[in-house]
Amino acid sequence: xxVERTAETGRxxxxxxxxxxxxxxxxxxxxxxxxxxxxxxGLTLCVKERDTVGGGAKYExxxxxIKTR
Numbered sequence: 001x002x003v004e005r006t007a008e009t010g011r012x013x014x015x016x017x018x019x020x021x022x023x024x025x026x027x028x029x030x031x032x033x034x035x036x037x038x039x040x041x042g043l044t045l046c047v048k049e050r051d052t053v054g055g056g057a058k059y060e061x062x063x064x065x066i067k068t069r
Contacts, residue, residue: 018066
């Protein structure tokens with residue numbers, strides 16, 4: 001479990017996993033992974049476009065999230 005500020009509120013939020021994927025896998029992530037792991041199994045996933053705060057350097061932000069988890 002790790003903590004990251006969310007894009008919606010800027011508040012700290014706990015996540016069970018960070019999902020790293022390419023644009024080719026985006027449909028699978030949103031329609032299969034999130035639907036199954038979050039909605040059925042109750043896990044909380046950190047998905048870059050949905051849950052991270054913008055404004056920083058893309059790769060630095062991802063490295064920080066991975067390092068702190």
